[in-house]
Amino acid sequence: MNKFSQLGLSQVIVDNLEKLGFENPTPVQEKAIPLLLNQNPTDFIGLAQTGTGKTAAFGLPLIDLIEDNNSTQALVMAPTRELGQQIAVQLESFSKGIKSVNIEVVYGGAAITNQMKALKSPTQIIVATPGRLKDLINRRAVKLEKVQYVVLDEADEMLNMGFKEDIDEILSYTNEDRVTWLFSATMPNEVRKIVSKYMNNPLEVAVNTVQQSNKDITHQFVITKNNNKLAAIKRFLDLQPEMRAVMFCRTKWQTQEIADELGQLGYGVEALHGDLSQSQRDAVMKRFKTRSMQMLVATDVAARGIDVNDLTHVFNHTLPDQLESYTHRSGRTGRAGKKGVSMVFINPREGNKIKELEKKLNVSFERVEVPTLDELKSKRIHNWANIIVNTNVDQQSGDILNEVAHLFGNLSKEDLLKRLITTQLDHLTSGGGEEDNLNEAYGGSPDKRDRGKFNRYFINVGSIDGLTKADLVHYMADISGIERRYFGDITMQKNRSYVDIDSGKDRGISLKFEGIEIDGRAIRVNKDDQGPSGGFGGGSDKGGFKKKKRKDRPRPDKRRDGGRRSGRGRR
Missing domain, CATH: 3.40.50.300 (P-loop containing nucleotide triphosphate hydrolases)
Structure with missing residues (x-):
């Protein structure tokens, strides 16, 4: 009845x-x-x-x-x-x-x-x-x-x-x-x-009321530095690719910036805020409801009225100014009898806000750790392998394979797979200067290195050379001998890029790129405040990194003619 x-x-x-x-x-x-x-x-x-x-x-x-x-x-x-x-x-x-x-x-x-x-x-x-x-x-x-x-x-x-x-x-x-x-x-x-x-x-x-309606919601918090929040969020997304989430930010500017950055890194993320037109907002919500994206990044105002019953997570990039608004945010998940997670990202000085939330809203928060890079590796590769196995083969792939097959030489299937896996792992360890451990203690961790001390470098390699940011960091680390974790922010343009490198690890990096070529084009790496120094013309769409012989190379301060030296190539 x-x-x-x-x-x-x-x-x-x-x-x-x-x-x-x-x-x-x-x-x-x-x-x-x-x-x-x-x-x-x-x-x-x-x-x-x-x-x-x-x-x-x-x-x-x-x-x-x-x-x-x-x-x-x-x-x-x-x-x-x-x-x-x-x-x-x-x-x-x-x-x-x-x-x-x-x-x-x-x-x-x-x-x-x-x-x-x-x-x-x-x-x-x-x-x-x-x-x-x-x-x-x-x-x-x-x-x-x-x-x-x-x-x-x-x-x-x-x-x-x-x-x-x-x-x-x-x-x-x-x-x-x-x-x-x-x-x-x-x-x-x-x-x-x-x-x-x-x-x-x-x-x-x-x-x-709060304690009743949130019975299906697990409230969690993460302590990390403000400039590590986005890196931490990426790791949770990587760990659970089936996640469907809404992340709340305070400002429209912050919302769009985070969505753009995650989108450029390949995550299914879009922004929802008041500067979008009604048709744009409707289109974003349609894509979100039809599972065309993994996470929606929104302001509190824009998210009012979002009616999606199967959200697994709510992320709070920053806490709302009025703590009562946390109730509205967390209530987006844990609906219709389903379990959900509401996670708050705080810096080491905000522990008192969690205690205030617990007291005011009568909820209990559980502290969780940001996954380390090692914890993500097997999960990342497992998901990637499933995608490869279930990918429909493009009709053009056979012709393209015939064109590039000679590049793989006598590599065995195992050797080729190892190299493919390595390129995937590079994405976890490059492109953001991320530390392995992003977790902090209350009050901060004084033993961690100061990531604010970076030098910015110019390199005349860009997207036209067929590289991703991860590829670029991998290559620069290989040539310079600098570990990838010491590379910071990267700005990649068509025929040039700008890379931040830890100031304690970058000594002599420009000299290490003397004699390096891409298809006959000399590679130059120098501090951005020195300005680019020659040879910065358009890139090549063929790729093919080559390293010239270093034997009998004249010292840079004695080289006046700007000529190019010949030698055997190195990949």
Whole structure:
């Protein structure tokens, strides 16, 4: 038996819920729906976390309470357009077949003229973001005099986003005898002020509070330096390639920068923030929901309304300014009975923030270690091998193989596989100057080397030479004898690159590249502040590193003619 039928809902709604596959109400629905139906009219407060079924908790009784007339009777306000769209879609599915209920959703980022045209039809329920609704009121496209029900969904987040004045103005256009239903994950002082100002003896339901709703979420934290956070995150992504995650950052700039850097390294990552157009945001979310990417990097504001039920992880690159917002972040995972992980990356001086979170939100955090490079190797190679085995062979591969087969000489299958595996392992140990151990103790680790002391070097090799950043570091390390872990940031351009090298390890590196050629082009490596020194013309698309003989080579300070020396090549 469908338990929704026991809550007092009309038969047409119960039938719709059965068709949608809803049989058992969530705790907030089970408690809120009978109260809102039987105690009508009443002000109401629902305290529940994201993902607990709040939309149905207010949406089902709201639809049943709508009268058969053409006036706008209900207003639902949400903090973001994504959440507003999701609410409208759910309300429409709940009310299918009920001719007296028409629902329109309005939000910024879309043509206001189209929304004004839609609102000319009788609209009983309007779902809106505060900013756009205020614009429509000012254009006289919306009339709220007959609104009987106002729903403030995720009220705490709307106030965090600065909509307090907009809400005050909007509510001033409604009748004083309307009722207000407020839903929120937390009850900070600003929300209490709303309750005090606009609500009269509200009924309250508090279910799935922080400690209850997070029972399926494991809260973890990692201690690492700020400039090692991205390297640490990469290792978790490498360790669990099946992971689906959202990572939260504080600023739009940081969000885009991290997404760009991870994308350039080959990770399936995209950014979601307020500077994207609506069509761009929709496209990003579509790709994320269809599993075309592994991780979404988002700001708190942009992530409001994200409705993805199978997220395995939530990463907090930085903690939110208001610790209550951590509840919204972590609530993105651990939904629908599935387990999830919410991981916080802190620097050694932020341990007190974890303790504050534990105390304020009544959750327990587990400290975890960043995987070392050695721990990642077997996992990385295993995943890579599976990809190779399951790759469909391209029709052109045979012709290309015939062209390059002579380069492999008499290498056995085992020798060839060892070299392929080595190139994969290089990606774990190059391209970022990463230390093997990225973990820190509270207060920091004074024994670790100062990674801020780097010298920047120019090399006249770039992407046109068919190299990746990892290839370049591998080659430079091979020629110079400097271990790959002492290489830092790399900027690769078409025919040149810039490489940071530990200042304690770079002595004489320029001299070690004297006599090196790529297909007859002399290679030059020198400090960037010295400027490039000749021979920096376009690269070669053939690759083929060659090292000239060093025998009888004149000293650099005695060489005046700039001529090239000949000798046997070295790969």
